[in-house]
Amino acid sequence: MISSPVTFYVVPMEVNHAAEICEWVYKPPYNIYGWMSWEQMQALDIEFGDPRLRGEQYVSVVNSQGFLCGFAQLFPMEGVVRLGIGMRPDLCGQGMGHLFMSAIVKAALARYPEREIDLEVLTWNQRAIRAYQKSGFTITDTYERRTPTGDKLFYCMVYDK
Template sequence: MNIQTLTLEEAQNINVWQYEEPYELYSFTGASETLEELLDGTYYGVRNEHDELIGYFCFGDNAQVPGGRDAKLYTGECVVDIGLGMKPDLTGKGLGISFFQAGLQFAKEQFGPEKIRLSVAAFNERAIHLYMKAGFQKKASFMSRGREFLLMEYDAAGCEKQ
């Protein structure tokens, strides 16, 4: 898989992705503010071996959920937050683990974190199973916009203290 900073064309494509219930909370609205965020340098497009856009990763503040910020859960040094999304028609087809592992490897190489952290809607058992399979552990739960979320962490063993 090839992971690079999002292009305008990729961002425009992602900005209209729609997910079926119960995953509609991850859908995009096509808003211009969202397009600006997608192009702010924290989002990366993922292309397969056929050079087709299959998803994205984002890192840092844009990967955080407002309720987790309110609960002051996004603390610590040498930690990078990761967010992600697969093209809607590719979800649930067993492609998630290789996609996610590529993003984890990218995060380790780019940021050298000690821990990688993510937030996921508590109802999203499919994603939680994938994250646990990849080595993430549940750390806390919190509410955001009327929904329960889980904060999960992965020990990336980076960020050597000098």
């Protein structure tokens, strides 16, 4: 399904993509990145289960054959666009993270050219941190933030244009 070299494209998130993302299962400790069922997301009208939010903030990342490889949330804040990123579980750890991130950064810059781009990442997620650094992000802050499983340590990483 995925061939090398890989080119990723950012497209509007379709409903079938949103439903597929809810089925993804990550191996521990990455399983914290899973979503509730698509039916629950729609019923609660949250995140990409909310059609308005899906259209405004969420994008799908596909390869040249159109296969869904991941997604991103481009969350607009004052002077900043914060990225939320998810790669299809079977693609994680395959050395494609920097290419994946480059496509997302390009889309964020096109949509928000005057804003800084940042993201938050759990400090233990070295696999993601390496991909972000390879894509031009630098750690600028460390802080604790509440999560559904308690307070956790995060890095803020900022893209260096």
